[in-house]
Amino acid sequence: MKTIRNTDVIFSFKPKMDPIERVKPGEVLKFVTNDCFYGQLTSEMQSLEELDYSKVNPATGPVYIEGAEDGDLLKVKILSIQIDSAGMGLTMAGQGILSHNADNTLPKVLPIENGHCLFNDIAIPIDPMIGVIGVAPSDEDGECPTAVPWKHGGNMDTSDIREGSTLYFPVKQEGALLALGDLHAVMGDGEVCFAGCEIAGEVILQVDLIKNATATWPLVETHEATMIIASGNTLEEATIEATEQAVGYLNRGLDISWEEAYILASLIMDLKFSQVVNSEKTVRSAIPKYILPTETLLKTL
Amino acid sequence: MKTIRNTDVIFSFKPKMDPIERVKPGEVLKFVTNDCFYGQLTSEMQSLEELDYSKVNPATGPVYIEGAEDGDLLKVKILSIQIDSAGMGLTMAGQGILSHNADNTLPKVLPIENGHCLFNDIAIPIDPMIGVIGVAPSDEDGECPTAVPWKHGGNMDTSDIREGSTLYFPVKQEGALLALGDLHAVMGDGEVCFAGCEIAGEVILQVDLIKNATATWPLVETHEATMIIASGNTLEEATIEATEQAVGYLNRGLDISWEEAYILASLIMDLKFSQVVNSEKTVRSAIPKYILPTETLLKTL
Structure with a gap:
């Protein structure tokens, strides 16, 4: 090693x-x-x-x-x-x-x-x-x-x-x-x-x-969820970005309409604070793996 | 009933x-x-x-x-x-x-x-x-x-x-x-x-x-934590308010300096999103009960 x-x-x-x-x-x-x-x-x-x-x-x-x-x-x-x-x-x-x-x-x-x-x-x-x-x-x-x-x-x-x-x-x-x-x-x-x-x-x-799988922001996979880690000038900006990405993954990964993905995100996706003290604030949005496995999510990139 | x-x-x-x-x-x-x-x-x-x-x-x-x-x-x-x-x-x-x-x-x-x-x-x-x-x-x-x-x-x-x-x-x-x-x-x-x-x-x-125990915001007690539920015009405002309250409770409840309470909050207090979609946004700050039992916290009000 x-x-x-x-x-x-x-x-x-x-x-x-x-x-x-x-x-x-x-x-x-x-x-x-x-x-x-x-x-x-x-x-x-x-x-x-x-x-x-x-x-x-x-x-x-x-x-x-x-x-x-x-x-x-x-x-x-x-x-x-x-x-x-x-x-x-x-x-x-x-x-x-x-x-x-x-x-x-x-x-x-x-x-x-x-x-x-x-x-x-x-x-x-x-x-x-x-x-x-x-x-x-x-x-x-x-x-x-x-x-x-x-x-x-x-x-x-x-x-x-x-x-x-x-x-x-x-x-x-x-x-x-x-x-x-x-x-x-x-x-x-x-x-x-x-x-x-x-x-x-x-x-x-x-x-x-x-190979050949891009993303806009870093992702972190835990035992339960795949999370998009987004940052922005304000908490609002970071929150919008993290949510937009998650809704996009649900939209494409589950092959449902954007509106359905938005409703579903509101039911199952937790927004979480990462940090509120750097020059850019960081928020993560967590998509449970039972809803969309990480592997499937990564294929929608 | x-x-x-x-x-x-x-x-x-x-x-x-x-x-x-x-x-x-x-x-x-x-x-x-x-x-x-x-x-x-x-x-x-x-x-x-x-x-x-x-x-x-x-x-x-x-x-x-x-x-x-x-x-x-x-x-x-x-x-x-x-x-x-x-x-x-x-x-x-x-x-x-x-x-x-x-x-x-x-x-x-x-x-x-x-x-x-x-x-x-x-x-x-x-x-x-x-x-x-x-x-x-x-x-x-x-x-x-x-x-x-x-x-x-x-x-x-x-x-x-x-x-x-x-x-x-x-x-x-x-x-x-x-x-x-x-x-x-x-x-x-x-x-x-x-x-x-x-x-x-x-x-x-x-x-x-x-009797005779006031608070600025509603609190919710779960099995693990006491949370201050604060709202504000922006996520930043709600976050500042929820944090300020939590640091105040740690300061008085543990009888430590404000600076120590602020450092401690940074180690043990989770900020959590409640909602980001009403006219006022809501954030909660969670103080673990093993750090400060709810009963002690309520006595500091």
């Missing part, structure tokens, strides 16, 4: 990037990741003013997948996520959905013990997830800093991107160029104060290709 | 209303409810232009709860929801989150058989919920049509308002004046096309009072 070291990182997903490793479809590989502060923040006594903000949200990679071309889907199955022994939560002045009330900055060390994240005397069960994961964007979308979520993936902060889930990314550049980082030991849907339990770790995943 | 008939309905929650029944705290009662069309729509062949739109979203009631006063919380435990043998889904031109694409109107009959809602050849497991439930609003808020969600409750379209859940409403008027209707046999979070499986039925519930 090839290992991608956490010293090989990017801070932007760019259309053109130099890969640091090459793998074949079907191959299993390990990414070692930094926390979102690139290891710069380790103590509650530290001033956050001393951090180098050009070095936040590092993503390990990028990795070139042989045979991947514009018009394919890159399939990424998350086999395991291992996290470090301590994470960091924090609020920063003027950040998060309550930015108008957030006057102070506070970093908080969060030890991980026996499967729990310790917050004072509260033991929170961990539920590790990947905050940043994506591929090289289209020429049209251009350079996307790793702090941003968009059609290439990026900082989607989606709790369903966890062990056992499978991601599907629209490939826009030769080799796809996969990179990831920004693990969270645990995070509530919305990530309201703008950070989860930020932590370093290791992700083992398997890459594969689905 | 007193039964409130579905011929006794309101189309607005008003500060002053004539109760059609009086009950004591602790009493169990049954509400018979109409569907949201007041039984006017029964066939797919019907033109929706013939409906009397002054008669949509009827809420059965209102019921006077003895001893309820401004400054109390009305506790409503939903003991059972029974639904009719057929519901109605529909899309209407220009409605829902995809209003820009919704050019046509289509009613769709949805039979209920063996615990499933039948949509063509798809059997959707039912999950009955109450769309409209509320009390008399404050004098300040004034008359609220039953189509609207606000601080008094109303058209919250929240899937967690189901059998086994307990609601808490801020009482603003003598007797509280509880009314409800607009059941859905099943509805996805968001209710994207603007209707669930609209259906008539019967709700059995138990009312109680918590």
